[in-house]
Amino acid sequence: MHTNNTAAMDYITARLGSEGSPMLAFGGDYNPEQWPEETWDEDVRLMREAGVNLVSVGIFSWALLEPSEGVYEFGWLDRVLDLLHANGIRVDLANATASPPPWFSHKYPQSLPVTADGVRHSYGSRQAFAASSPEYRRAAAALTEQIAGRYRDHPAVVMWHVHNEYGCHNQPDYSDGAAAGFRTWLERRYGTLDGLNSAWGTAFWSQRYSAWEEILPPRTSGTWVNPTQQLDFARYSSDELLECYKAEAAIIRSHSPHPVTTNFMGFNMGLHQPVDYWRWAEHMDVVSNDHYLIAEDPRNYQDLAATADLTRGWAQGKPWLLMEHSTSAVNWQPRNIAKAPGEMLRNAMQHVARGADGTLFFQWRASRAGAEKFHSGMLPHAGTDTKVWREVVQLGQALRNLAELSGSVVTGASGGVDVAILHDTDARWGSELDSHPSVDASNIAETRRWHDAFYRAGTTTDFRQSTDDLAGYRLVVAPMQYLLTDEGVKNLDAYVRSGGHLVVTYFSGIADENDHIRPGSYPGAFSELLGVHMEEFFPLRSGEELELSRFGGGSFWSELGRPTTAEVLAEVVRGPVAGSPVVTRNAAGDGRAYYVATSLASVGMAELLGVLCGDAGVEPLFRDLPEGLEVGRRSKDGTDWTFFINHGSADVQLAVSGLELISGRETGGALALGAGAVAVVRSNGSSSATS
C-alpha cells in the first residue's frame, strides 16, 4: 500500500508520458459499453488528437461484466483495454461495484436501502444497495476479485478506481440491517448502555435505553430526534461505507501494486457531505475528487477554489487528482447553464494551481441515452466542430506544457502556506443539526466567507482539522467550529500559547464531541483563551444588520457579553446588543486569540484580515489584486510556477518575469492578461501585480 500520496501520484504521472517522463493526467470517464464497437476506433483516434492520457473505465459496467450471478463476461472489456493500450492511453480501472444490476436487486431485495420514513428504495437508477447488506458485500467482493485478478498485469492499467462517489444516492440508510450495524458500532464506541445513555443525554425527554435492541437509527419521529443519536448515526454510516471501500481496496491490493482511490464528492462545499473525508483519506493511495460548478452562482469559481483547497487538505498537502469535472453544462441542476468560452480552461487551471496533478472529466463522449444525456462530455453530441472540442484540445495542450510541475506542492508568499482554516467534519455535521439558535448560522457559508476573504487578498490557505499539528501556520481560523473534541480544544490552546494566532468565530467551541454544551461563558471551550465573557446569543432577525464601531456591519448573529482580559477591536454600535464586544484580541502565552462574534460582510472582513495578517506576519502572494484575478503558486526544487487566472471582465497588466508556459513566451517583465485568460509563469517568485 502506498502510504504517501506524493509517491502514489508520481507513480501515475510517470506512467502517462510516452517516454516515461511525467505528464499531468488528462482524460475522463470512458463508457464504451454505451456505444457500438465501431465507435471505439474513432474514440481512441480523437483521444489521441486531444492528448488524452488517462481514462476511467468500467465504473458502471457491473450488469455487462456479470450478466447473471457468478457468470462473468470480460470479452468486451479485454478488447477495450487492449485498444487503449495499443494507442498509448492509460487506464484507471474501476471495480464496477457502484451500480448493482437488476438481477442482483431483484434476487436480494433486502439489500436495498431504506429512507428515514421507512420507504425502501427501488432499483432502476444507481447505487441501489445498503452498505450493511451482506449480500451486496459478498457480490461486490466477488466482482472485485474477478476484475483485479484478470487485469492485474494488463499494461494499460495504472491505477484502480473503487466504486464511485460513495454515499451519493444511498446515504444514510435506515434499514434493519443498518439498525443492527449501528448497535454493533455503538457497543464498540461506548462499551455499556450507561456509557451510551450518558453520551446521548437520554435523561432528557425520557429517552433512557434499557437494552441494546431498543436502539434504532434516527428514523422519522414526531419531532426532533436525539441530536447525539443523529450525530453518531452519521459517524456510523460513514464508517459502514468505509468498510465497503476497505474490503474492496484490500482485494485489489492483494493483486496489484497500482495506487487505489475512490472519487470523493467534495464538489460544491455547500452540499451536504455524507461521509467523513478526513477519515477516508487515510485509506486512499491518491486522493481524488469530483467538482461541479453550481452554474448560477456568480462566484462559483471561488467555491471551486475552496473545494480544491479542501481536497488538498484531505491529501495532507500532497498532489491529488481531479477525477471529474464538466466541460460545460451538467444535467442535474434546475437550469444547466453551459460554460462560457474559456471557462473550462480557467476551471481546470484553478484545480492544478491548487494542487491537482491532472484534470479528468465526466465523461469522454456525451451519452445518447439515459438520465445524463444532457450532460456535457469532452466529445459533444455535435462532434468536433464545436467550442467544447476545440477547448478540450486546447486544454490537453496546456496540460502538456505544464508537465514539468507534476509533483510540486502548493506554496504561499513565504515559501510555505501560512494560513489554515479549520473544517472538522464533526463540527460541520454538528452545526447542521436541528434546534439551533438560528437557521442563518451556517458552518459552510461562514467557512466560505473566510476562504473568500483570503482568496480576494491573494493569500494561500490550507484546510486542516482542529487536532492536526498546526505549528507551521502563522494564522489559524476556526469558522463556526461548533463541536470540538477535548483534544482539539487542547491543541488549539497550545497552538496559541506557543506563539500562534487563532481566530475563533461565533458558534465555535460550543459543544463537546457528544454535542453537550461546554459549560461556562460562551464559547465554553475558549472563553478564557479569548478573554471574553459572553452570556447570551442574540441571533438577528432575517435581513437585520448590526452596525459596528469598526469592520463595517454584521449579519445573522450577535452576542451579549463583555471582555475580561481581551482588547476590544470593535463593539456593536446599533443592534440588539449595543455596547457588547464583537471583535476582540487577547494575548495568551506567546500568541494571540481573536474572537469574531458576528458574520462580517466582505469589506469589513478585508479590513479585519489586514489586522490579523499584520499581527501574524502573513503576506499575500500579490497585493492589491484586480477584481476577479485569482493567483496561486506551486513549487518544487527551488522553482516556482505562479498561476494567474483572470475571472474578471477587464484586461490586466502584470509586472511578472519568467517564462509563460501555456504560450511558451518569456514575459519580458510584463504579462498582459486579457479578460478571461490564464497564464502560468515559471520563475523564482517575488513578482507583483498591477492593474
Ligand code: GLA
Ligand atoms: C458524478 C458521478 C458521475 C456523473 C456526474 C454528473 O460526479 O460520479 O457518474 O453522474 O456526477 O455530473
